[in-house]
Amino acid sequence: MNKTLIDLPAFGDERGILVSLEAQKSIPFEVKRVYYICKVKEDKPRGFHAHRNLQQLMVCVSGGCDLVLDNGITKQTLRLDDPTKGLVLEGVIWREMHNFTSDCVMLVMSSHHYDENDYIRNYDDFLKEIKK
């Protein structure tokens, strides 16, 4: 599975923590787009898609959620709830986000602009596509 949990450069002192993200340094690709997910409903999962050609770095800067990652062979669940850890995803991975805390803010940096044609939003289509 093409996923890596990375330690983000974090500068903590008695005032708190500052996390600095620099494209092509702490972020292993050129960032073309940034978005964030916030004001979530705890009982409303998100995702349920894969990307054909996209690298993303995901960080829960507040709160957390469970990420279910599936490459068609193995399925893994990990809790993302630490603002100093980022999850880098690349390759065709089915992703679901569950069990959000109400204060969750997920920041995502992407290697490409938004393109709905890059999404596989049907699980059977995803399985067909990875077998190609």
Ligand code: T46
């Ligand atoms: C992902 C997970 C982690 C845009 O217009 N521009 C954008 O850059 C994005 C990301 C979304 N949208 C529109 C498309 C939909 O009408 O925003 C709406 C909600 O998007 P979606 O239902 O895809 O949101 P999530 O939370 O299910 O998935 C998002 C990203 O789309 C996806 O790339 O990996 O977060």
